[in-house]
Amino acid sequence: PAWAADKSAKRGIAYDIAQPADLSALSAGVSWWYNWSPKPHDRLASYDYASMYGVDFIPMVWNDNVDDGQLKLYLQAHPAIRYLLVINEPNLQDQANMTPEAAAR
Template sequence: MTSFKNTLLLASAFAAAVSGAPVEQASAVSTKRGLAYNQVTALNPFAKKPCFSWSYNWGSAAGGDIQGTEYVPMNWGEKMFGEWDNLAEAALASGSKHLLAFNEPDLAEQANMSPEAAAAAYQQYMNPYGDRARLGSPAITNGAAPYGLDWMKKFFDACAGNCKIDFLAIHWYDGAEHAFWFKKHITECIEFAKAHGIDKIWVTEFQGMGDDVSQVKFMNEVLPWLDSNDSVERYAYFMVDTLLRGKSVSSVGQRYSS
């Protein structure tokens, strides 16, 4: 499953200041960090690094060696519905303990679902696994209304308490110079999740856009913050295929691996 971005999403403007999210002391090695990939061979340079605990590819089958991580399958959207149950069962049998729902349903270029259609599909395809895996919400963009959290609010309204959701899945893209706005948006999403009875979020795609130097600076600021934030359960930078220069790992990839 490819999830390349053709356009840069605008960050949402939030009126409230960043509030202090509950935090805990960061451990020496992050257990939250994930590997988002298109080609499974792109995982090879990151093989069995202790900072990586999980991987996903916007699909429902790993496609090869996932280097000791937990593979987390995704029910990408309508085109996956027919084969979802068989692939989800196979993933659970192989050790997956989490399932992700629809990829950016708030974007026409991605899963492209109304909140009402997504709520109905979630109850049909995701809820049945609620007693066997931890379930993620649809993964939304950080776009301003009607995208992002505005779409998610309508989704929760349509669910009317009937969607089994263990963590909120979100994405963020903006310039690498906007680490402040990244933290502010993540805090807003944490507050939104808690208002709906959910105490964890996953940032399943994010990137500070810019050259390698700018991205490393961005990571230096946000990775320790994510690792120390108790409400952020897992996260994945977009994406390991782009962190390679031939067979070598870029400086951005090296920072993400440290």
């Protein structure tokens, strides 16, 4: 596809994109996005955004409050996912707020 020539694997978007049109508008020049959640916004769940826009969703386990079983099922249902972001700013109280010991578990 034409968009593939301008993509950088190092360039992504950190935003809870909720509309396919928004993803389309932002996708030029980026290869991935995340939204601080294990899944993309519900409005994008049925889209093949990787094929349509050349953009991969990177799931995130924001803190230790995660349903391991649901995460495993989601990852199994989406085998193209190659990366998983884990623990958002564990040292900040208004973010994951975890000790190094808890984060390592």
